[in-house]
Amino acid sequence: MNFWLFKSEPDAWSWDQQVARGDAGEEWTGVRNYQARNNMRAMKVGDLGFFYHSNIGKEVVGIVEVIRESAPDSTTDDPRWDCVVIRAVRPVPKPVTLDACKAEPALAQMALVTNTRLSVQPVTPREWAVVCDMGGVASGPDHSTIS
DNA sequence: GCCAACGTTGGC
DNA sequence: GCCAACGTTGGC
Numbered sequence: 001m002n003f004w005l006f007k008s009e010p011d012a013w014s015w016d017q018q019v020a021r022g023d024a025g026e027e028w029t030g031v032r033n034y035q036a037r038n039n040m041r042a043m044k045v046g047d048l049g050f051f052y053h054s055n056i057g058k059e060v061v062g063i064v065e066v067i068r069e070s071a072p073d074s075t076t077d078d079p080r081w082d083c084v085v086i087r088a089v090r091p092v093p094k095p096v097t098l099d100a101c102k103a104e105p106a107l108a109q110m111a112l113v114t115n116t117r118l119s120v121q122p123v124t125p126r127e128w129a130v131v132c133d134m135g136g137v138a139s140g141p142d143h144s145t146i147s
Numbered sequence: 148g149c150c151a152a153c154g155t156t157g158g159c
Numbered sequence: 160g161c162c163a164a165c166g167t168t169g170g171c
Contacts, residue, residue, distance in 0.1 A: 118153095
């Protein structure tokens with residue numbers, strides 16, 4: 001299993017909205033960047049990701065699961081763009097801020113720190129464990145429903 | 148609201 | 160294939 005990080009401006013699509021979608025999840029549409037798209041193409045059902053609020057909050061607020069692999073993005077006719085579907089798994093009790101990640105030596109290589117503009121990022125198992133620990137959240141999969 | 152970083156586009 | 164111009168993201 002691999003780990004990822006999904007950025008969203010809460011003004012556009014927030015964790016609360018993601019949670020409200022429940023197990024149906026939400027298509028992660030709108031990505032128009034090759035690196036981010038390639039990351040989505042590499043995802044498998046069951047992979048876990050952090051849900052990060054950019055601009056407002058600038059913190060990891062939840063954990064999501066990939067529930068459908070990459071398929072054409074329904075919001076464009078351009079065949080270059082794909083997206084996955086993710087569902088909220090559980091909130092992060094103590095949201096992990098960007099500042100906290102920058103201050104943590106174990107996260108110095110994290111894409112969130114080194115490649116700020118990438119909207120869908122890979123996360124290493126080590127980084128995953130460190131951020132989960134900082135956030136006070138269990139790091140493993142959870143097949144129960146969120147609500 | 149500004150601007151640095153970075154990705155994409157298009158002229159040559 | 161280079162690079163200048165331009166657009167977008169996202170931190171500040």
